[in-house]
Amino acid sequence: MAELAIETRALTKQFDRHLAVNDLDLQVGAGEVYGLIGPNGAGKTTLLRMLATAEEPTTGEIYIHGERLKRDRTNSSLKQRLGYLPDDFPLYDDLTVWDYLDYFARLYYLREPKRSRRLYEVLELVQLTHKRKSQIATLSRGMKQRLSLARTIIHEPLVLLLDEPVSGLDPIARMQFRDIIKSLHEARMTIIISSHVLSDLEDFCTSIGIMELGYLVESASLQQLYQRLSHQHILIGVFGDVEPLINQLKNHPRVEGWEIIPQTEKVRVKFSGNPENCADLLRTLMAANLAITEFAPAQESLESIFLKLEHKQAS
Structure with missing residues (x-):
């Protein structure tokens, strides 16, 4: 059996009387691009927040590469293997692109000369090298989203969690973002990406999970779905x-x-x-x-x- 990058067991999250995620068993193999789809309110964002330790599960367990993930300070090294891009992460408009990435690289304790080398690597990947001295306020929406992704992968995470990353982007910006995800997949990064833009997901996802009212109602490789339903x-x-x-x-x-x-x-x-x-x-x-x-x-x-x-x- 292939190594599991992500596994959840009976994962549940309840807010007062609302059950956002219900008894969810998820398995994502290492190196997969797993597309999470479903209507608003299905529980996709809550699931991603729990995987990113931004939300505490009500019950259930999360494992990253076989190691149990806890929200406390007991396994900080495991959390450093995660990269999380929420759908509303703020940018600091008065900083330059370089200073913004440098700030987050320092938060992850990247030291010179590795820090500068890594900044150039991610800027090239997200096609923003030519904008490194520009203020963030001058960037287009698509550029800002690519910069947010660069910040998310600056520390070379093993698992990347992306919540609606192409929402609101024009077709060219979506295509550019999709190409970056393909490059990360080729580098064997494990990615979970939620989206309503299904045509974008089928172009690069290896597996698909469908959520409905907190339940994972379908989870299979894209090939299996096509064979069974297409x-x-x-x-x-x-x-x-x-x-x-x-x-x-x-x-x-x-x-x-x-x-x-x-x-x-x-x-x-x-x-x-x-x-x-x-x-x-x-x-x-x-x-x-x-x-x-x-x-x-x-x-x-x-x-x-x-x-x-x-x-x-x-x-």
């Missing part, structure tokens, strides 16, 4: 009338359904086969002398899988 679709375009295409699709054993895309000569086909079966379908259509202009297999998106799971839970 249907393959094929977008097929023809030159001219689509009816001959429909007649061929009716007779193919792997075709489970189809829909004609309005005002086009294209059909979206629900298909249960593997790549070899796709090739067989294409050969069949060509042998029927259909003028195929497009044949594009594609898996369902993570968003459609999430909606399917939500519907399943509701029913």
Whole structure:
């Protein structure tokens, strides 16, 4: 079994009468990027705060690389392996980018020459080297978010906890942030990231956890979710009338359904086969002398899988 970077056992957090996290068992392997998704109020932020020791569990246990995590001062070295970026961490606008990072590096007892070397490393990673002398007040929102991430990883944590890091960012800023996460994943850092932007998560997450009303209702690798819940679709375009295409699709054993895309000569086909079966379908259509202009297999998106799971839970 792969080494677990994070494990929780019956983790529970109750605020007065509100149960924010309920009897949660979570396992995240070392080096994974674990995407935590769910609606507002599902308990994602509370879970991350407990993992970061910013919140005391009501009951339950947390283990980081096999060592129990406590909120008191008994295992400070373990806490130094954690990096936590909340969704509302303040920046000091009157400081320069360099001075801000240098301040936090000193808090983690980084000494020269390692401290300056590490500052240059993280500035290069988050693409802010050219802004190192700029005041934080002059940075764009995307730059500020990348700077916050740089502050979070300045001490080279083993586990990185990110709460809605792409919230409110424009598409270019989200893409830049996503590329940085990919680089951290390649460096074998374990990352838990919560987000509502599902299209961002499916591009780099290795596993997904879905929370609902404090419960972890689903936790699996992205590959397992796709195998279990995703249907393959094929977008097929023809030159001219689509009816001959429909007649061929009716007779193919792997075709489970189809829909004609309005005002086009294209059909979206629900298909249960593997790549070899796709090739067989294409050969069949060509042998029927259909003028195929497009044949594009594609898996369902993570968003459609999430909606399917939500519907399943509701029913």
